[in-house]
Amino acid sequence: MSCAASVSSLACRLRRIALAALCLISLSALPAQAQLAAKPSAFRAAGEVDPLPPASEAYRHHISQRADFDRLARRYNLGTPLELPHLLFLIDRQHGDQPYFINTRRYGLHEQFLTRGPLHLQLGRAAMAANYRAPDRRFILGTLSWQNSTQQWTFECWEGDQLDTSLLRTAQQSLQAAFFAPLLFKANAQAHERVATAAGVAFVSQEQLIREQAFLPLNEGVARGRVRVVPAGGIVADADPQDILVLDEVPISLPPVAGVITSRPSTVISHVNLLAKGWGIPNAWLRNALSELSGYDRQWVELRVTRTGYTIQPIPPQTLVIAHKARTLPRPDLSHQSLTPLGQLHARDRAHCGAKAANLGEIRAAKIPSVQVPDGFCIPFARYAEFIKRADAQALIQAALVTPHFHDDARVRHAALETLRSQLIALPLPAAWLAEWQAQWQQQLGGTGVFVRSSSNSEDLPGFSGAGLYTTVPNVRLAEALPEAVKTVWASVFNSEAFEARRAGAISLEAVAMGVLVQTAIDARRSGVMITRDPFDPAHRGASYIAAKRGIGIKVVEGRRIAEQVMVDARSGAVQLLSRTDEQSELTLDESGGVRERAIDEAHQQQAVLDEASARRLARVGSAIRQLFRGRDQDIEWATTEGEQIVVLQARPYAAAVPTRLATQPPRRPARS
Known part of the structure; x- marks a missing residue:
């Protein structure tokens, strides 16, 4: 799922008890x-x-x-x-x-x-x-x-x-x-x-x-860490891998943490939960979480989330960090210098354009009936590598990395990285690059509005989803805005959540390569995410889970408001409604660029986003895409246009949890006051 936001105003979409008794608290479900x-x-x-x-x-x-x-x-x-x-x-x-x-x-x-x-x-x-x-x-x-x-x-x-x-x-x-x-x-x-x-x-x-449920396990797991209760509007950017966050609402972004409990319902395809699956940490929704767990704030506990409930139990004070084996990223092919039309990309081309662009090219080439993939072209890894290795860019990066307390205080890192992104975006680009990009845009895409999307080699990895870590700039309509949009995607390598996730996952900054997919904008009537399995029950064969909202799908994966959720059973054709959307507004393309929000009238709010026929058609498309990728379950971003045309915007392997390993080490920085 790609992250979508306007450069200036919309957040990057993320695919992210009484203490005195000191007794075990449990809720069974x-x-x-x-x-x-x-x-x-x-x-x-x-x-x-x-x-x-x-x-x-x-x-x-x-x-x-x-x-x-x-x-x-x-x-x-x-x-x-x-x-x-x-x-x-x-x-x-x-x-x-x-x-x-x-x-x-x-x-x-x-x-x-x-x-x-x-x-x-x-x-x-x-x-x-x-x-x-x-x-x-x-x-x-x-x-x-x-x-x-x-x-x-x-x-x-x-x-x-x-x-x-x-x-x-x-x-x-x-x-x-x-x-x-x-x-x-x-x-x-x-x-x-x-x-x-x-x-x-x-x-x-x-x-x-x-x-009426009071508890829902979104991702099972065990965590040992320090509870941090975050009320509505609280900041989570400075959380570290030792924290178990108790949140009043689902955050738009999340750095690596030990566990998550939210007091407002979310969906299994929110970016926060996809990241939780990739990190192998427990994540659950618990009604009244803040009031029930407030007594544990700043205390060290063991949290267990299972299919049948959760337990939280105090443990002796200690400092725990997540221990990861260093990851080796797919080696980027920097010899490929030219722009590549999406119609010429296949899965094998991820070495120079990233998995997101390559997978979309594979789907486009497969010509799945009733499926459209918006046309586009890839700016390869080589261009990012050349830009980021320039002397002026390297000087800015090194200055940020040596900021006092950068390596031991997440708040310092967050501020330094924010400054660095702005500085990188302000750097000039070779005139030949600009002419090449703008010419390709005009000749191949007719100069229409485009989404400028990330396609990195540090996404869709085994045990590391990377969902929503990087930025996409929506609906770029002016040729002179394209260079800044591309640099915004490149600079998102230094997004705080991306930097922290790679840091916790022992992914070297030098190994990261960023491709850019420039793709025709679609003004979606409906959009959402589909998982080609039952994410709640792996034994339920032949099921597809679909989350849907009206308009452009940024809000579906943010998870801050509940999407309409349905389950489609391939054997019976039955469509089960799991939740209705509570959205009162939708996003649509703005004629001047970016996206705008508009109210949904009450009559439409009462109607289902997806009818049964549409849900079944989407499930069949999901099944075809899963077969295309050798039967591996997929996490698919989709949309429909006014004429009910199904549009596929992304397909990535469905994230699987990797067990988190905990190791006791000396404190990395003083506890918060």
């Missing part, structure tokens, strides 16, 4: 699938299962009290606040819509009950599939649960179940007549919501249940 309000499945069971033996009966036709339900129900993650007791049900339409409440401790799947249970039916795969798709099916299959977060009884069907209004009414009436408490339909797909509305059946959506 359900596995990732339950965190998304999905019933734990026997296919993907996780957590502790109820140790009690199964009840003697195989099923009941009536549930008259809670005790009857408990004797048949299966429970995972016992004793946690979000424990979800549930049992399977089926309704036999050939026998008067007779309900069966199944002993789910004994029969984990409907198929097991139908074939091995008292009915002893001989059902093949096709017959079972028909029970989810045919309107004249014999059985209605589903699950009945107690939703602890909302204190409601719900019944639900598989998200791919092609329910119609008649089937849903039959299920609601049959179950309610045989159950002791009021039941609410839980809609697991947007199609289910439409059917429930048409049938007049009261329902609760996944999005509504997720909204």
Whole structure:
């Protein structure tokens, strides 16, 4: 995902308890699938299962009290606040819509009950599939649960179940007549919501249940460090690798730290979480985090974030730093001097133009149906290397690096690097370069507005995503503005967050090379990020996660406001709504250059950003791109134009966590007062 911002005003987009008791604090939560309000499945069971033996009966036709339900129900993650007791049900339409409440401790799947249970039916795969798709099916299959977060009884069907209004009414009436408490339909797909509305059946959506959660693990991990509570508006630029940040809001940028907890919801594709995955640090959302953890401010703790919750426990005072093995960056090819049109780039060209530009060239060359990649050209690594090795540039860099306390105070580094970037941008460029760039812009791109984007050799590395570390300048429209935009991208090598991330990752400054992709600007109607897997549950095969907002997608990955989030299941075609966007404005291209913000009218705020057909089309595009890159899961930045054309703006390998290693060392600088 590229970082996009105006040079002057918009931030660079980033793909970034009572202490007296001194006791262990823990909050337990359900596995990732339950965190998304999905019933734990026997296919993907996780957590502790109820140790009690199964009840003697195989099923009941009536549930008259809670005790009857408990004797048949299966429970995972016992004793946690979000424990979800549930049992399977089926309704036999050939026998008067007779309900069966199944002993789910004994029969984990409907198929097991139908074939091995008292009915002893001989059902093949096709017959079972028909029970989810045919309107004249014999059985209605589903699950009945107690939703602890909302204190409601719900019944639900598989998200791919092609329910119609008649089937849903039959299920609601049959179950309610045989159950002791009021039941609410839980809609697991947007199609289910439409059917429930048409049938007049009261329902609760996944999005509504997720909204009631108090905890969500965005990245699992263990950290030992010093807690630093940062209220709204607080500065995080001077955080160091020893800090565990407790934040009132998701920051736009983040230097390397030991762990992160935020009190406002974010998404798994925010730059902060992608960086957390790359660094291998724990990251979680915890409602009321500041008030619950304020007693730990400046204390040394061990933080554990798991699929089932988090714990934070005081440890003896000490200073810990993250110990990384020095990384070797891909060696840049500085022999390639000429500009390269995007249409001539392939994955192998990352050696002189960077992975971002090279991957886009590969996608463009593949001619994936219904996919557009905006045209552009690459300014190769060689030009950056020549610029940065000039005597005047080297003098400025060395002056910054020898600033007193530069190496032991992050605040000093931040100020010195800010000054250095301004100085580098002010340096002149050879007239021949300017003429070459402007001529290519006019001849190849017609002189239209362009995004000037970073494409470095220090991104998309194993265990080091680099998401959002470098700058992109949006919608450059004047030829005389192009040189400054290119120098702004080059100077972003010295962005504080990029410098700190490479410092923590033991990446040498001298090894970094920066390419620049000059690419036609797209005034997106909708935009976002797609991950070609379920980021919450790796066992959920064939799923795609999509985050979307209206307008240009800078805000999607900033993570400061919740995007619309959906999950698309390739096997069933079901589209599950996980959250609705809370944005009241959108970004669009400004005719004078850069981007501008405009309000979204209330009527559009109430509408979904993506309809189901659009979500499925995006998921198919994501699958094709993943196949193009040899089956490796991808993190894809996408947009759609007014005519519903899908535009791919970036594809990078989905970041995977690398375990963080901790080592005790002498203090690197005095603790803050």
